Amino acid sequence: MDTFNILLNGNLQAGDYIGFTFFTGYMSMLAASIFFIVERGTVTNKWKTSLLISALITFIAAVHYYYMRGVWLETGTSPTQFRYIDWTLTVPLMCIEYFLILKPAGAKSGMLVRLLAGSILMLVAGYIGEAITPEHNVMWGIISTVGWAVIIYEIYLGEASKLAASSGNVAVIEGYKVMRWFTLVGWAIYPIGYCMLPGNILHGLVEGADFTKNSPVDLAYNIADAINKIGFGLVVYSIAKNATAAEEAKLA
Numbered sequence: 001m002d003t004f005n006i007l008l009n010g011n012l013q014a015g016d017y018i019g020f021t022f023f024t025g026y027m028s029m030l031a032a033s034i035f036f037i038v039e040r041g042t043v044t045n046k047w048k049t050s051l052l053i054s055a056l057i058t059f060i061a062a063v064h065y066y067y068m069r070g071v072w073l074e075t076g077t078s079p080t081q082f083r084y085i086d087w088t089l090t091v092p093l094m095c096i097e098y099f100l101i102l103k104p105a106g107a108k109s110g111m112l113v114r115l116l117a118g119s120i121l122m123l124v125a126g127y128i129g130e131a132i133t134p135e136h137n138v139m140w141g142i143i144s145t146v147g148w149a150v151i152i153y154e155i156y157l158g159e160a161s162k163l164a165a166s167s168g169n170v171a172v173i174e175g176y177k178v179m180r181w182f183t184l185v186g187w188a189i190y191p192i193g194y195c196m197l198p199g200n201i202l203h204g205l206v207e208g209a210d211f212t213k214n215s216p217v218d219l220a221y222n223i224a225d226a227i228n229k230i231g232f233g234l235v236v237y238s239i240a241k242n243a244t245a246a247e248e249a250k251l252a
């Protein structure tokens with residue numbers, strides 16, 4: 001009964017700044033979903049799926065933030081399970097965004113498979129290090145980073161980058177560069193947060209922090225999610241808008 005009440009009514013205390021970010025995360029993900037869905041009507045048909053995927057990413061996150069907020073308020077502990085369930089759904093959707101953007105340039109399913117394989121390795125290893133054997137979180141963090149590196153290689157040096165460069169579409173060429181910058185720089189916030197876990201290499205920076213009230217790891221993840229889900233979606237949106245404008249100019 002208590003659980004139910006807190007989940008429904010909230011129990012946010014004045015000093016709970018991490019709690020604040022769970023609430024703002026929830027609301028902004030929901031608002032972004034509505035934005036992408038409505039704006040879908042303003043782009044040409046071939047871009048509609050990309051905007052739908054952007055909306056699904058933020059919507060899936062909104063639902064998980066709703067639950068994570070509840071766990072945080074009720075227990076004051078990190079909602080690691082919901083976090084990773086969310087990422088397991090949303091990171092592959094981001095890989096699909098890359099695939100859809102590059103499909104007109106000739107992207108093959110092999111590229112998508114490599115991105116997905118990197119994602120799975122990254123997330124499974126991260127989950128083991130964070131939730132199953134936290135005493136070995138350094139080793140699992142390194143294994144997880146290999147998965148991330150597979151993705152970075154593909155989008156900076158691999159087939160994906162070659163396809164983008166040869167696409168002949170200015171909106172795609174420019175937008176793709178911003179997308180991959182999110183995947184390199186924006187995504188780096190996650191491993192930085194992870195390294196603050198007890199026993200990991202950056203834990204010294206947050207030595208005195210009370211993880212049950214002000215978990216720096218959750219703060220990092222919540223900030224990173226807002227940047228990488230809403231920001232990334234907006235980049236896809238601007239590619240779709242620019243490409244639509246270019247197509248209309250050609251027809252006029």
Ligand SMILES: *C/C=C(C)/C=C/C=C(C)/C=C/C1=C(C)CCCC1(C)C
Binds near residue numbers: 127190191194225228
């Ligand atoms: C919407 C959610 C996104 C974009 C989540 C991305 C998550 C990562 C890039 C996580 C990466 C990690 C490492 C590279 C090493 C340490 C463990 C992780 C899972 C935090």
